[in-house]
Amino acid sequence: MKLIVPVATVVALAAPVAAQDSSGPAPAITISGSATLASDYRFRGVSQTDKEVAVQGGITVVHDSGLYAGVWASNLAGWGTFGGANMELDLIGGYRVPLAGGMLDVGATWYMYPGGADETDFAEPYIKLSGTTGPLTLLAGAAYAPKQQALGRWYASGADAAAGVYTDPGDKEDNLYLWGDAAAGIAGTPLTAKAHLGYSDGNPGLGPNATSLAPTGAYFDWSLGLDATWRNLTVGVAYVDTDISGRDAAYLQPSFSDGQDGNGAIAGSTGLVTVTASF
Numbered sequence: 001m002k003l004i005v006p007v008a009t010v011v012a013l014a015a016p017v018a019a020q021d022s023s024g025p026a027p028a029i030t031i032s033g034s035a036t037l038a039s040d041y042r043f044r045g046v047s048q049t050d051k052e053v054a055v056q057g058g059i060t061v062v063h064d065s066g067l068y069a070g071v072w073a074s075n076l077a078g079w080g081t082f083g084g085a086n087m088e089l090d091l092i093g094g095y096r097v098p099l100a101g102g103m104l105d106v107g108a109t110w111y112m113y114p115g116g117a118d119e120t121d122f123a124e125p126y127i128k129l130s131g132t133t134g135p136l137t138l139l140a141g142a143a144y145a146p147k148q149q150a151l152g153r154w155y156a157s158g159a160d161a162a163a164g165v166y167t168d169p170g171d172k173e174d175n176l177y178l179w180g181d182a183a184a185g186i187a188g189t190p191l192t193a194k195a196h197l198g199y200s201d202g203n204p205g206l207g208p209n210a211t212s213l214a215p216t217g218a219y220f221d222w223s224l225g226l227d228a229t230w231r232n233l234t235v236g237v238a239y240v241d242t243d244i245s246g247r248d249a250a251y252l253q254p255s256f257s258d259g260q261d262g263n264g265a266i267a268g269s270t271g272l273v274t275v276t277a278s279f
Contacts, residue, residue, distance in 0.1 A: 045221025048080025083209025084116025102131025153205030
């Protein structure tokens, strides 16, 4: 699972813990899962797989009290690896409760990069409020990662990182992410239009493994998409972009690039296709 993964191609797998009679009580615990094939893993607008295909999957357990826990994983490449193996493993836990006709969701994600040093992993609490108004489904969220080494400014520039010269080893920084999502079904069709806008504010330098959760320190990301659903299949197209320019990101090179070789933008606009099977 990710807080924002608007470009993934998801295969959702959902099933109750135990079969039940239609007249019986609902199960106290439900389990849902996902298996994903994505043309690119874009996290907050930035490619985590060097603009290549990602294979992802996750599982979530929800109790009828509102408590939930889950795990989500994806392959990575280049900038996205955070110095570990080519894999991200997220542990998620939280609590959902109805509020003012909508849903309040409070939880935290522990981002892990197996095979990397201890300082590559970090925690990020979040809060989300969702609801509907007319044909619109709306969500507003905030995620705040307190000061941690993985988010610190260990290198002032990509050149320092490439040379292996630490600017401030052991530095700890924090990160704030604010976002909003909207979706609306188009009456009389199987189509759903979707939009996303996010804002990141964090460390403008590079962390202990020459990457950063908020490249350039502060930036916006956004996406527009359209999904078509037939039975348990959904096909989607999306446009994803950020306001990170080549000039703004120049000091991060060669780290902030396709292959981390200084060539190829990984935060520029792109079109993506998604295919989802759910049951």
